[in-house]
Amino acid sequence: MTNERKKITVILAVATWTWVGSTALTSFGPRFIWSEDNYNLSALSLLLNVILGLWMVISLRRLFLNFDELELKIHLDSLAITLGLSVVFGMGFNISEQIGLLPFKADISALIMFMSLCYWFSLMINRRRYL
Numbered sequence: 001m002t003n004e005r006k007k008i009t010v011i012l013a014v015a016t017w018t019w020v021g022s023t024a025l026t027s028f029g030p031r032f033i034w035s036e037d038n039y040n041l042s043a044l045s046l047l048l049n050v051i052l053g054l055w056m057v058i059s060l061r062r063l064f065l066n067f068d069e070l071e072l073k074i075h076l077d078s079l080a081i082t083l084g085l086s087v088v089f090g091m092g093f094n095i096s097e098q099i100g101l102l103p104f105k106a107d108i109s110a111l112i113m114f115m116s117l118c119y120w121f122s123l124m125i126n127r128r129r130y131l
Contacts, residue, residue: 005063005066008059008062008063009063011059011062012056012059012062012063015055015056015059016056016059018052018056019049019052019055019056022049022052023049025045025048025049026045026046026048029041029042030042070130070131073130074123074126074127074130074131075123077126078119078122078126079119081118081122082115082118082119082122085114085118086111086114086115086118089111089114090111090114093110093111094106
């Protein structure tokens with residue numbers, strides 16, 4: 001791994017964990033840190049979360065631009081599989097809640113976990129396939 005790649009990867013890791021922290025702050029801040037009635041702090045926290053999320057996306061794009069052709073193909077194939085499965089799973093999950101097949105409320109966190117697992121598994125399969 002080149003020094004440039006290491007630097008880009010570290011920046012992405014910092015951006016990701018900073019965004020995760022701001023997501024926790026935005027989610028739990030109104031309950032545990034400031035009053036739920038303080039809409040200004042909640043709005044500011046949400047704005048910070050969106051800005052940090054954009055930083056994370058830009059950092060990920062920068063990493064992708066640093067990939068060679070094979071790495072890019074592996075990741076793009078994995079992203080395509082993840083997107084397709086997430087749309088199908090997400091719609092099925094939502095519809096099954098609407099028609100009463102789920103005994104619980106369909107939550108976005110389940111879709112995010114599903115997407116993460118799809119990407120990880122498809123990345124591992126594609127790496128075995130191409131490397």
